Amino acid sequence: MRASEVREAGRTAPRRSGAGRSDAADTRCRIIEATAALLQRQGYESTSVKAIAGAANASPSSVYHFFPGGKQELAIEAMRHGAAEFGELIAEGLASSPDPAEATAACALLLADTLRESDWTDGCPVAVTALETVGRVPGLQEAATEALTRWRSLVAAKLQESGIEPAAARSLAGTVISMLEGAELLSRVSGDDTPLRDAAVHLAQLVRASPRS
Amino acid sequence: MRASEVREAGRTAPRRSGAGRSDAADTRCRIIEATAALLQRQGYESTSVKAIAGAANASPSSVYHFFPGGKQELAIEAMRHGAAEFGELIAEGLASSPDPAEATAACALLLADTLRESDWTDGCPVAVTALETVGRVPGLQEAATEALTRWRSLVAAKLQESGIEPAAARSLAGTVISMLEGAELLSRVSGDDTPLRDAAVHLAQLVRASPRS
DNA sequence: CCAGGACTGGACCGAACGTTCCAACCAGTA
DNA sequence: TACTGGTTGGAACGTTCGGTCCAGTCCTGG
Numbered sequence: 001m002r003a004s005e006v007r008e009a010g011r012t013a014p015r016r017s018g019a020g021r022s023d024a025a026d027t028r029c030r031i032i033e034a035t036a037a038l039l040q041r042q043g044y045e046s047t048s049v050k051a052i053a054g055a056a057n058a059s060p061s062s063v064y065h066f067f068p069g070g071k072q073e074l075a076i077e078a079m080r081h082g083a084a085e086f087g088e089l090i091a092e093g094l095a096s097s098p099d100p101a102e103a104t105a106a107c108a109l110l111l112a113d114t115l116r117e118s119d120w121t122d123g124c125p126v127a128v129t130a131l132e133t134v135g136r137v138p139g140l141q142e143a144a145t146e147a148l149t150r151w152r153s154l155v156a157a158k159l160q161e162s163g164i165e166p167a168a169a170r171s172l173a174g175t176v177i178s179m180l181e182g183a184e185l186l187s188r189v190s191g192d193d194t195p196l197r198d199a200a201v202h203l204a205q206l207v208r209a210s211p212r213s
Numbered sequence: 214m215r216a217s218e219v220r221e222a223g224r225t226a227p228r229r230s231g232a233g234r235s236d237a238a239d240t241r242c243r244i245i246e247a248t249a250a251l252l253q254r255q256g257y258e259s260t261s262v263k264a265i266a267g268a269a270n271a272s273p274s275s276v277y278h279f280f281p282g283g284k285q286e287l288a289i290e291a292m293r294h295g296a297a298e299f300g301e302l303i304a305e306g307l308a309s310s311p312d313p314a315e316a317t318a319a320c321a322l323l324l325a326d327t328l329r330e331s332d333w334t335d336g337c338p339v340a341v342t343a344l345e346t347v348g349r350v351p352g353l354q355e356a357a358t359e360a361l362t363r364w365r366s367l368v369a370a371k372l373q374e375s376g377i378e379p380a381a382a383r384s385l386a387g388t389v390i391s392m393l394e395g396a397e398l399l400s401r402v403s404g405d406d407t408p409l410r411d412a413a414v415h416l417a418q419l420v421r422a423s424p425r426s
Numbered sequence: 427c428c429a430g431g432a433c434t435g436g437a438c439c440g441a442a443c444g445t446t447c448c449a450a451c452c453a454g455t456a
Numbered sequence: 457t458a459c460t461g462g463t464t465g466g467a468a469c470g471t472t473c474g475g476t477c478c479a480g481t482c483c484t485g486g
Contacts, residue, residue: 024433043345045258049474059435064475066433071474120348130402131341132256135333145403174399175392175415178408182395186387189343190358195391202388206419237463262444272465277445279463284444 028066030056035078036085041121043128044075044140075129076139082125083147089114090154100162101207104155104176108200111184112193120188127181152177163212172210179203241279243269248291249298254334256341257288257353288342289352295338296360302327303367313375314420317368317389321413324397325406333401340394365390376425385423392416 034056038047049071053060067074093107115123130144156173160166179199186195247269251260262284266273280287306320328336343357369386373379396412 027433042349043256043258045256046345046349048472050472060475061436061477062434126402127398128344131398132259132345134401136255136259141402141404148399148402171411172415174408175396175411178395178399178412179388179392180395181398182391182393183388185340185344185394185398186361186391188347189339189354189361191354195387198384198388199391202385202419205422206415209418209422240463261442263442273445274447274466275464 027056027058027062031058031063031066031074032078032081035074036082036125039075039078039129040082040123040125043132044137045132049074072137072139075137076143079126079129079140079143079147083143083150086125086147087151087154090151094154094158100158100164101204103158104207105200105204107155107176108180108183108196108203111180112187112196112200115184115187115196116193120191123184123188124181127185148177159207159210164210165213168210172207175206176203237279240269240271240275244271244276244279244287245291245294248287249295249338252288252291252342253295253336253338256345257350258345262287285350285352288350289356292339292342292353292356292360296356296363299338299360300364300367303364307367307371313371313377314417316371317420318413318417320368320389321393321396321409321416324393325400325409325413328397328400328409329406333404336397336401337394340398361390372420372423377423378426381423385420388419389416 031052035047035052038052038055049060049063052074053063056063063074064070067077089110090107093110094103096106096110097103111123115121126144126147129140133140135141152170152173154173155176156166156169159169159173164172179202180196183195183199187193244265248260248265251265251268262273262276265287266276269276276287277283280290302323303320306323307316309319309323310316324336328334339357339360342353346353348354365383365386367386368389369379369382372382372385377385392412392415393409396408399408400406
């Protein structure tokens with residue numbers, strides 16, 4: 001898919017021989033990406049290891065070879081992967097305008113387009129998995145918290161650029177993430193991007209009305 | 214648990230002569246309530262029928278006796294039950310002040326208190342289950358959409374009372390629900406009610422800035 | 427060319443899943 | 457007392473789960 005072959009880490013020797021030969025790192029990467037996609041769509045409990053292996057064109061033993069910690073370890077790594085990608089989407093939205101109000105609105109609209117065009121499957125890669133495992137899979141909860149915090153920091157930085165006080169920016173940025181998550185939930189469940197489009201309008205209002213120094 | 218006490222009392226004490234089915238209706242009710250509680254906490258896939266039966270002091274066969282449609286039918290009914298209760302919580306928050314800005318903020322704060330005091334378990338009874346089954350269990354998705362629409366109507370009515378135009382009120386009410394859902398997600402995942410408290414402040418700002426006729 | 431480690435395919439495991447089945451139970455009626 | 461029909465407990469069904477195991481295959485360093 002995207003530039004994911006960056007994962008390499010040079011653990012083993014660069015065994016590039018034939019052209020069509022599938023690298024070990026490539027298999028590992030395929031497993032992570034397949035897991036991320038399935039987690040995003042159907043969450044943790046509904047995603048079986050065999051389904052992951054199938055989607056990644058690998059066998060269960062390969063999954064356990066690369067992720068000895070089993071499904072949990074794999075899910076954590078996949079969530080980190082998905083979170084990074086979603087962070088790029090947020091960054092892209094934020095970069096689309098110098099005005100922070102328009103930029104946050106753009107995030108919501110970008111998310112709305114992505115969701116609608118993917119039949120309501122490609123949204124936040126954290127929400128479903130995090131919600132259904134909260135309090136029961138600590139590693140996942142931790143990874144989810146990290147992701148949410150990071151996204152909030154991205155938004156907060158943009159808000160601070162326009163002169164909003166750091167504390168207010170952090171608080172408002174958290175609300176921006178909350179709004180994106182909540183509006184995505186409503187949009188996915190109702191199969192209608194109106195909640196996200198409304199969120200875009202109201203987020204812009206909220207940011208525009210925020211006091212600057 | 215309360216349910217077992219009620220059941221014991223009902224068995225030893227003489228029942229009303231008119232309705233011989235009060236025992237059965239009680240079992241059915243216990244099953245629904247237990248299901249609602251489990252769905253709210255851990256979602257659909259992580260909740261087994263045997264766990265439901267255990268929590269309701271019933272046996273699996275009783276579950277299938279009252280809900281021949283199996284887990285799906287039961288989950289739909291339980292979601293409706295939980296949605297009605299959550300609607301009451303929203304109504305309570307809305308009724309706490311004549312000012313719609315303060316009223317919506319009160320909803321967020323009420324939710325924050327409820328969540329924190331229940332160790333982040335008793336939140337929206339729809340979010341987890343709806344998200345993890347979206348597109349795969351149509352009946353559940355429908356029930357979830359109904360619930361979200363109803364809650365939005367409650368908020369919209371409150372907003373209209375203060376003179377906000379119906380269309381704007383409906384849109385803003387949807388955003389209020391989105392914000393509550395999203396902030397609850399962040400609060401539950403991070404185990405910190407700050408997102409909901411921030412949401413309360415920003416919701417109040419948003420409502421206060423809304424144009425009236 | 428071979429030794430050895432990384433990797434893979436697929437059979438296999440015990441446990442848990444949703445669900446079904448049936449024998450008992452219990453109040454009311456005759 | 458026998459019968460009835462709704463209700464219950466618990467065993468059992470076939471399936472699928474997460475995970476293990478092992479006999480290979482392939483690549484690579486020596």
